[in-house]
Amino acid sequence: MEEGAAAGMAVGLVQAIDADIGDNGEVSYLMGTIIQGDSHFTVNGSGSVILLLPPDRESVDIYSFTVRAFDNGPVPQVSITNVTVRITDMNDNDPQFTQLKYTANLVENAAADSEIILVSALDDDTGNNGNILYTIIPPNSPATQYVKVSSTTGKVTVKSRY
Numbered sequence: 001m002e003e004g005a006a007a008g009m010a011v012g013l014v015q016a017i018d019a020d021i022g023d024n025g026e027v028s029y030l031m032g033t034i035i036q037g038d039s040h041f042t043v044n045g046s047g048s049v050i051l052l053l054p055p056d057r058e059s060v061d062i063y064s065f066t067v068r069a070f071d072n073g074p075v076p077q078v079s080i081t082n083v084t085v086r087i088t089d090m091n092d093n094d095p096q097f098t099q100l101k102y103t104a105n106l107v108e109n110a111a112a113d114s115e116i117i118l119v120s121a122l123d124d125d126t127g128n129n130g131n132i133l134y135t136i137i138p139p140n141s142p143a144t145q146y147v148k149v150s151s152t153t154g155k156v157t158v159k160s161r162y
């Protein structure tokens, strides 16, 4: 399931089969113990796994817990199963530069492609959601006559000799 899902949502159904008839075969469910993660989920009597709190993948990306199935017989028979919920990423984090401000010195007449500075940003999301591209803004700013930035590495270099 994706992070950002609303609390109260049913994310799955656990079902056990009991071959007995009548009360002896009527199955109910209870939340068991948490193996991994915390109490973001519960299970109702009919076996629906319910989300209690919106998950944050950057905090916890896998939840694992047991669910108990028991019949309605005078001496209930019990069975336990493991449930694992994997949280997939939503793009809910902005990239953050590792410094608020970068300062560089450059000798005059520096050759084209000389490195001026390396800027770097981090993004807590995964995959494309955390993939960072660098660009100079606004794209037509006077600086772009003289400097360029590698969109993938953040390396700022001299575009043409000053």
Ligand SMILES: [Ca+2]
Pocket (backbone or CB within 6 Å): 003, 055, 056, 057, 058, 092
């Ligand atoms: Ca998040």
Ligand SMILES: [Ca+2]
Pocket (backbone or CB within 6 Å): 003, 057, 058, 089, 090, 091, 092, 093, 124, 125, 126
């Ligand atoms: Ca995320």
Ligand SMILES: [Ca+2]
Pocket (backbone or CB within 6 Å): 091, 092, 093, 094, 095, 123, 124, 125, 129, 130
């Ligand atoms: Ca992001």
